Amino acid sequence: MPSLVAAAFEAPYLDYAALAPEIVLTGVLLAVLVVDLFVDEDRKAVVAQLAGVGLLASLLPVVFLAVDGDDRSMFSGAYVVDDFALVFKALFLVSGYVVLLMSTDHIEEGDYWKGEYSFLLLSSLLGMVVMSSARDLLTIFVALELLSIPAYMLAGWRKRDLRSNEAALKYYLLGVLSSAVMLYGMSLVFGATGTTVLEDIARELGGDASEPLVALGIFFIVVGFAFKVSAVPFHFWAPDTYEGAPLPVTAFLSVASKAAGFVALLELIFMGFFGQDNVWQPLFWVLAVLTMTVGNLVALRQTNIVRLLAYSSVAQAGYMLVPFAVGGSSDEAAGTAQTAVIVYLLIYAAMNLGAFAIVMTVARRTRSGEISSYGGLFTYAPGLTVLMTIFVFSLAGIPPFGGWFAKFYIFKSAVDAGTGWALALAVVAGVNSVIALFYYAGVAREMWMQPVPGDDRTPIRVPPALGAALGITAVAVMAIGVYPQAFARLGDLAQLAVR
Amino acid sequence: MYLNQFLFLAAFLFCVGVYGVLARKNAVLVLMSIELILNAVNINLVAFGLFRESVAGQVFALFVIAVAAAEVGVGLAIVILIYRNRHSIDLTEVDMMKG
Numbered sequence: 001m002p003s004l005v006a007a008a009f010e011a012p013y014l015d016y017a018a019l020a021p022e023i024v025l026t027g028v029l030l031a032v033l034v035v036d037l038f039v040d041e042d043r044k045a046v047v048a049q050l051a052g053v054g055l056l057a058s059l060l061p062v063v064f065l066a067v068d069g070d071d072r073s074m075f076s077g078a079y080v081v082d083d084f085a086l087v088f089k090a091l092f093l094v095s096g097y098v099v100l101l102m103s104t105d106h107i108e109e110g111d112y113w114k115g116e117y118s119f120l121l122l123s124s125l126l127g128m129v130v131m132s133s134a135r136d137l138l139t140i141f142v143a144l145e146l147l148s149i150p151a152y153m154l155a156g157w158r159k160r161d162l163r164s165n166e167a168a169l170k171y172y173l174l175g176v177l178s179s180a181v182m183l184y185g186m187s188l189v190f191g192a193t194g195t196t197v198l199e200d201i202a203r204e205l206g207g208d209a210s211e212p213l214v215a216l217g218i219f220f221i222v223v224g225f226a227f228k229v230s231a232v233p234f235h236f237w238a239p240d241t242y243e244g245a246p247l248p249v250t251a252f253l254s255v256a257s258k259a260a261g262f263v264a265l266l267e268l269i270f271m272g273f274f275g276q277d278n279v280w281q282p283l284f285w286v287l288a289v290l291t292m293t294v295g296n297l298v299a300l301r302q303t304n305i306v307r308l309l310a311y312s313s314v315a316q317a318g319y320m321l322v323p324f325a326v327g328g329s330s331d332e333a334a335g336t337a338q339t340a341v342i343v344y345l346l347i348y349a350a351m352n353l354g355a356f357a358i359v360m361t362v363a364r365r366t367r368s369g370e371i372s373s374y375g376g377l378f379t380y381a382p383g384l385t386v387l388m389t390i391f392v393f394s395l396a397g398i399p400p401f402g403g404w405f406a407k408f409y410i411f412k413s414a415v416d417a418g419t420g421w422a423l424a425l426a427v428v429a430g431v432n433s434v435i436a437l438f439y440y441a442g443v444a445r446e447m448w449m450q451p452v453p454g455d456d457r458t459p460i461r462v463p464p465a466l467g468a469a470l471g472i473t474a475v476a477v478m479a480i481g482v483y484p485q486a487f488a489r490l491g492d493l494a495q496l497a498v499r
Numbered sequence: 500m501y502l503n504q505f506l507f508l509a510a511f512l513f514c515v516g517v518y519g520v521l522a523r524k525n526a527v528l529v530l531m532s533i534e535l536i537l538n539a540v541n542i543n544l545v546a547f548g549l550f551r552e553s554v555a556g557q558v559f560a561l562f563v564i565a566v567a568a569a570e571v572g573v574g575l576a577i578v579i580l581i582y583r584n585r586h587s588i589d590l591t592e593v594d595m596m597k598g
Contacts, residue, residue, distance in 0.1 A: 138559050145566045152573050162584055166593050168577050173529060173590075176570055177520055180536040183563060184513055187540045191506075191547035196555050240596040 018072040018081040020061035021089055022129055028054025029122035036115025044114040048104050051118035055097045055125070062089045077199045078136035087342065087494040088132035088263050094472075095256050095349045096125040101469040102357055103248040105364075117157065120150040121252070128260045135271060137186045137196040140264050141179070144228075147260050148175050151253060155245040167244025171253075174227055174237040182224025188217030189272075198272035206275050215279045221268060222283050228261035229317045232290040242310035247363065250306065251356035254313045255349045262320060262345055269324060270334055270496050277328025284325035285421060291318030292432040299439050304369045305359055308439060312395060313352060315436060320344050322410050322429055326417035333417045339491035340413040346487060347394075347406040347480050354473030355391040357466060358384055365460045371443060376452035381460045385447045387474050394477050396440040397433055402480035405487070407433060505546035512539035526578045526588040530571060537567045 016023070028051065036047045065072075071082040100121060127147025134140045152175060156168025190196055192213045193204035205214060223234065230238040242250045269280055295315030302308040320341055327337025359369070361384060366373040378385040394401035414426035462470070480487050512535050519532025541560040548556020582588050 138555075138562060141559075142562060142566065145570065149569055149573055152577065156577055156580060159580060160584065163595055165577070165581050165584055166595055169526070169581060169590075169593055172574055172577050173520075173526075173533075176533050176574065177536075179570075180516070180533055180540065183540040184536065184543070187509075187543035187547065187559075190544065190556060190559065191550070194547075194551035194553050194555075196559065243596055 012075050015072050015074055018065065018074065020065070021058045022126065024058040024061060025054070025122065025126050025129060028058065029119055029126065032115065032122060033119045036119065039115070045104070047115040048100065048118050051122055052097060052100050054122070055093055055100065059090065059093045062086055062093065075136070077197050078139055079133050080135045081133055084494045084496050085133040087490060088259070089129050091259065091346055091349060092125055092128040092132065092256055095353060096121065098353050098469045098472055099248055099252045099256070101465045102251060102360060104465040105463045106246060106248050106360060117154070120154050124150040124154070125256070128256060131260050131263050135198045135267060137190065137198070140267065141183065141186065144179060144264065147257065148179065151257055154249045155241055155253070157246050157249060163244035164246065167241040170237045171241040178224045178227030178234070182221050185217045185220025185224060188213055188220065192217060198267060201272045202274060205273065210276050210279050214276060218273050218276060218279045219283065222280060225261050225265050226287055229258050229265070230314050231287045231317055231321060232294040232314065235291070235295070235314045238314055239307050239310040243304065243306050247306070247356065247360045251353055254309070254356070255352050258313065258317060259345050259349060262341060265324065266338060266341060266496065270327070270338060274328070274334065281325055281328045284321055285425060288318055288321035288325050288425060289428050291315065291321055292429060296432050296435045300435065302439070303371055305371050305374070305443070306369045308371065308443070309352070309355060309359070312436070312439070315432065316348055316395070318432070319407065319410050319429060322425055323413040325425055326414050326419070326422040329417055329419060333413070335495050336413045336416050338495045339488070340409040342494050343409050343487055343491040344406040346490070347402040347477070350473050350476035350480065351391050351394040351403055354387065354470065354477060355395065357469045357473060358388040358391065361460060361462055361466055361470070365458070371446055373453060374443065374446045375450035377447040379452060380457040384460060387470060388447060389444050390474060390477060392440040392443050394481070396437050400481045402477040405480060405484040502546055502550050505542055509539040509542040509546070512536070512542070524589050524591050526581070526590055529590065530574050530578070534567065534571070537563055
């Protein structure tokens, strides 16, 4: 019987500067929970403001760490603060702030328990911030659960609304099933390598021909995360959950939660399993083709704007899976693939949050999610129409808005890889971009050319918080589209070292 | 060490769990099936941990147990919510929206 008696315990080295963003965020979310207890019901806005200021405060240490520039590693490589981690921490904190701005009025009018809402949102963000630094199977698992469990509750926030209940139930059951499947895969990988740290796993696995145990483990892990990023055929929860959940939560799930899934995939694939590309490359190839095609084709038939955005976000996940399917051939291809995914995630966050902010603003007046309710929007809300046009054309990938650059990088990664399979994938992605143009342009046509339904032309009032969210996202989309070099640089810096 | 026997038990539990999630209509039984999958994971982790002479396996299993408890807490809350609003926890009836 082998012995498990470990050596004498040594306290691990803790770099508090590297952990500062997490520490500040934890402090803020506890403060939010406590302050919420002592604030009167009519002054709950204070709690949301505290959460917002706290999010910006935890962004400060991220900026300082980025200026400092050193890579910091803790717990024998299980928790690393490098450029990759910092870029994604910043992305999560900023998009969390935008979601908080979008929530302020939505939760106040017609929803309840504002304090707890902010608390859960911050908890989920903490999970994402931890995820960007996790370089270990166990840490990735804990981060994934920390970001998912509050999100299940947020999806069911409207307790008496049957649709919201259904959204929460579907999201919960598939989320838990996917993390259980992923865990089974992790247990197999642990069995094959005897370690949970990604760096050591890469060393143990090397580029050798895969054992069946490892191949099965990687398969289950990828399937688990395919649920998380809503890749076809594991996407069926997404449209229902997006439609039933409160709108700001939908925006949060479709952007931040999806990005966290991709962050975990980047870490696992390019740090842990890179040598085993004969296992994961074909898997991602099939997922990417299915996700792009099914997402776009089903989006064509949607009449509800939220469901349209849900299927469009499925399709967008498909584009982001393309670099994974072509990144395994060489270290260079891996670098280009990572840059492509990182740049796409940053731009996608801005344009998708912006589109949801518009949907929320319009829904405040029309109380409807039907695309037909956008008819003639230009005649009574020209500003919103122009912004929405920018966001949908950016999602479609038309210059000079940010989205074209993201798409360009996806194609670049496929063409640079140069293999027949990669080029075939680039062709599929190209055809899909054309299909996508139809439904995105359909929304624009409705707003600019169709008559106003019911001829109700009262202007739409934009509350300041929602206006700020719109401003941030619109500026980001335009800035990326006009000065893409700065973002490409960010993507290059943030690559993980491939082993 | 009879590693194989543990792995077969875990694989069997995993299959039973996945079958249960797909076939059961009762939300509580689906939750229990998910627990079966998580226990398959735990058996794997502990067996491999002993086989590899690494405590990481057992520590991982402890984390899985703790997190699973939190997950089921939220899951039961959602099921109770559904029961209050519909007086039924039959999953086939929760179909207002069609994916």
